[in-house]
Amino acid sequence: MDQSQSEIIRDWYERYGHDLYRSMCAATKNKDDASEISQEAFLKVAMKVMKEEGSTTIENPKAFLYRVAYNELYKRYHKTKHEVHLKGILINTAFELSDEITPEREVATREELQAIQKAIKALPRKQQKVFLLSREEHLPQKEIGRRLGIETVTVKRHIIRALAVLKGVRKDFNDGS
Structure with a gap:
């Protein structure tokens, strides 16, 4: 300089x-x-x-x-908010399965979180945006549609497809795959 x-x-x-x-x-x-x-x-x-x-x-x-x-x-903020949200989901699930969090369970939870984050990043761009607005910013479907210029029914389809992908990731993870 x-x-x-x-x-x-x-x-x-x-x-x-x-x-x-x-x-x-x-x-x-x-x-x-x-x-x-x-x-x-x-x-x-x-x-x-x-x-x-x-x-x-x-x-x-x-x-x-x-x-x-x-x-x-x-x-x-976005990264932190995203990680906190996903960790909250996984920790709640872990508590439902067991009252005791062991080091092994904590590692497994962290690995599952990484798998979920990877799956979210792999979603098609519009689907990812819709899902994150829905789950992280807690916006109603109508507002998401307005913001992104798409129909509410399309918003609903994107959320359903994203949830199906994530459900598959969690199922694979819990099955030990």
Whole structure:
């Protein structure tokens, strides 16, 4: 990074850094996460400035920084939310089967979770999106259809097909396959 690029980033950090950090604190309710996300946003913006050789391609640096930060926040939150949701399902199932969680059962649950996550990632893109909106964001089918521009009956079909795939994964897993 040459001197002018470094000065640009330093200027942006002085102008927007504190407000961006405060915004991330409000969004995450965690100072460490907010700090990491803010730093990651500035790093990504600095890399873009280096790549583009100047700030002329970034018309509104504040808006760009916030967009990068919120994208990072979304990626982190979405992944965490997804994992927590699936772990909750598996842990509840494990408790139904046995009051005692053994190390072996915990490993098996973790492996089953990985198999389910892999199966969800392998779903057709639209079906995956519908399923995640339904199960993670708890949106009604009508709202999912409105958001994605598809009929409610199509939403229902996507959910049924996704559940059938996941049921098959769990059955295979429980059968020892």
